[in-house]
Amino acid sequence: MSQATPVAKQVLVLGASSEAARAVKELLALGYKVLWVSGDELPSNGLDSPALAKYANCRLYALEGHVGRFVSHFLHQGQRLALSTSAIIVATGNERYFPAERYGLELSSLVWTTSQVKEQLKKPLPQSVLAFRDKRILLLLDWSGETSKELVSESFSLAGELCERCRSEVYFFYRDLTVDSPGWEQRTRELRDKGVVFCRYGEPEVTVGEAAVSISYLEGTVEGDLLVLPEAVRPRGDTAELAEILQVRLGEDGYFQELNIRKYRAGLSARKGIFFAGRCHMDCDASEAESDALQVVAAVDALLGQGALEPEEVIAYVDPSKCIRCLTCVRTCPHAAVQVVEYEDMDVVAARVDELACWGCGACASNCPVQAIEMVGQEMPAWVQGV
Amino acid sequence: MIVAERKPLSEIIAKVEGYNRLLIVGCNTCVAVCQAGGEKEVAMLAAALRLRFRDRQPAMEIIERSVERQCEEEFNQVLAEDIAHAEAVLSMACGVGVQTLVEQFPDAIVLPAVNTKFMGRPEERGVWSERCIGCGNCVLDKFGGICPITRCAKSLLNGPCGGSENGRCEVDPENLECAWQLIYDRLARLGQLDRLLEIEPPKDWSTARYGGPRKIVRKDMVL
Amino acid sequence: MREHPSVIVVGGGIAGLTAALNLAERGAHVTLVERDSVLGGNARTVCCKAIAGECQLCGGCLLGERLELIVSSPVELLLETSVARVERDNGGFLVYLEGAEKSSPLRAQAVILATGFDHVDAHTKGPYGYGILPSVTTGEEMERKIKEEGQGAYDALGLHKVAFIQCVGSRDEHVGRGYCSQVCCRYALRLARLLKARQPELEITIFKMDIQNSGRDFQKTWQAAQEEGIRIVAGLPAVIRRSSEEPRRATFVYDDILAGQIVQEDFDLVVLSVGMQPRRDAEQVAELFGINQDRYGFFAVGDDLISTIVPGVFVAGTCQAPRSMAEAAAHAQQAAEACYRYLQELAL
């Protein structure tokens, strides 16, 4: 039973995020054939190779098969498209929004988001710089709730750029200064050296006037020309639908991957051969997301790199002649490894555990109402069979 | 399918206490699917009873069997010897299965081990709910495919009673949805709300249980 | 056909194990060198902080699985062995070992350094009275005690008030450690919740500079801790003394910045949340392999946080910067990827 099944070094990468691009690049370098698919436009960043097939604006509507032989069904320019791959990396990223309600503030000429500042800075000179030249800018972080690492990191970068390029006077307000990533403390120190003023608040009071904004905090009131608020991040709107198609569960907070220490950050989903990378499953900034993509590629290559897959030492086996097709195992399996199928050689319809997708957890066997599932490879004492 | 539930162990124990050779027979159809009386449940009940009577001398003998469909005599034929040997038969099938055994083996003492509840479906793993009471005259087409006879606690046919609140039924707000809310929502979805303007005449219950035990005879299938 | 590339992984903690396993699964011949007589490194003394049946996602249990996998893997394990000398050899490395059963040097195309960290020695923070006051302990000691004695290690000690002091030896340029140790907020909050769950009447206060409450894994803990009545005070004490009323207790004065008042309070137990520092032998290791150290003594790397100035020498885990166990494992896997790519390019 434990025979190696040959698999193709072919991977589907879902999503148009920078971490998806990083995963694609790394897979190509390792000699994989890559299918890069996104519901949105794909970045045109020179990633071209005969081993890469790109499909933009493409919607996944069904997934069949298991690790080593997934078949993904897409709608692409009105056509149905079926793609076969051995593994899938989900790197769809997250979604940003401005939490106006949480802040109790509307965006205006005096209140900008970090993204707006970033966009402005990307504009051609002198426009980009003049918008902030010699202005006093109040950056207000973790106000009224959580702040993602991605936005803290971005705020650090913006504060530095505003100081250096625009000679802005930047006040950086925070409740708890987030520095828990390698090198971040150093970043804040460099910002201080550049002239950024860090101010800790307890409960800040924000006033948006006609021509100026002000923040009152522990040590007084600072008035500025512009208030910059970070946006918030949330799971992409299509996450739940995608999860259903991929047959993976979402965490309570709606991101991919339930917080499970045995899995999270390792990029492993509960389904063999499906991996999560970057911001679709973790709180991280763009560069950490790309690092995550690399470690996921390392996991993918550990799985497929030898060109063959072997089942776990313990796996579930359904005796098709005993199966009553009650679907209990199909509904119970946390790894989506069981399906009711036609056994062509035996001319019966019964549940079948995909031996490569099975983790050997035994939930199906212990739930089976007719004892039709055996855990092959598991040693049990004789009394289990009855005295 | 037919949905059943194992009787409380204490009740089963009281029933079988007087016997020393017991045959437990499960059914691998409906009651197996609803995890009340399949092979696994038979094994569990047998183990529990052996434990309960573990000090009895001589030891209680318990034979475990399961058949494909206990409501069919052909499938039960294999039980003949065991039934003859046993002092009592504990059937884990629905009431139909129990009575099939009784009719098929007139000398056997057959005891039910499950309570047969209703015809229903699994809503999710471990949750079953009633969908059909078998009234014998299906009206689902009129109500957007939702049965007011089964799912309305009062089997109302002309709209909800006054006890419908926030889509829940006053009889058991926690567990029951108001069928009429479901019907309304469904018809609204189909753009068929005008159907609700039709007055439904009193139902003819003669096709249901109230006409006595029912029987179907297919003339084309009987010689 | 080329023979399998060989890699030496130095250090058998969570990072070293992770990198070694990944490379071995991908067909590399891996030798793991560990100076200790057992594998596991610092992770061995990390306790479980689960409460009321629920995992707190601390990552302490990530080690065991790897320890079991490594034994059945083809990775060659050399315990009680350290690197004595390194020579460049035909584009690769010739590594002379000390203490190994093997006396001949090992040849490898690449090396992954995963030598880990040392806990900050709380003695160096003299005014906190560690080692003098019986009621002052460290987070590391608390973890170790719970690991060794069980989840109830602190149940019967008659504690009423416990303080955790954050950033002891971290984020402090004066002691040469101007970096966040990443893990202390997480372990302190989780340990606090563990104590509180077992002894609900316990009054626990966490004295902090900034709570590092980012990361999806920690957000839940942070919120729950506050709901459970664990008090968070922005402000650190300067000195911890023996309480004049009860010599077994500790007392200190702190400036509650947000409340704007100066308070003196007694505690039965003061837990110093000590951070991470480079291993005391980091300098020797850096010298052996010809790599640089950063201003704090961690191994210096390029922008990828993996590559050193010596091609073929990569670093993984906490020898590069402080990291939690899960993060160290992730970093190590990333190092394995960089290393594997390097080997591939070498082969061409």
Added chain:
Amino acid sequence: MGDHQKIVVMACKHSAGEALRELQREGWALPDGVEWVELPCGGSLDELHILRAFEAGAAAVLVLACYHGACRSLDGSRWAEKRVQAIQEMLAEIGIEQDRLEFRNIAPTMPADLASWVEALHRRVLAPAGE
């Protein structure tokens, strides 16, 4: 049957199993009469197997599964706990004290707790009979 001379521990190999092996590396051994049944996951705990353990003469059964949220198969530890509760109800009707079936969550990093639970259970249910 009837010679209540053993305790059966049904244990997830990923948590309890790892903890046991750590104990064993340190020289600890399971007390006499403790039978260790290793499960691939708490989710594979079968109610029937618990009953069969009692039938086979176990004086007590201890079920050990991961902490909820740490099960690599997501629900395994929750299944195990639910099943133990269901069997405890059955035991009450059968006339076996419910405390002869124990459920505990455990992590691989809890060898000390594992040893103390097993030893305590051993003292409680086996030692008196041996006196």
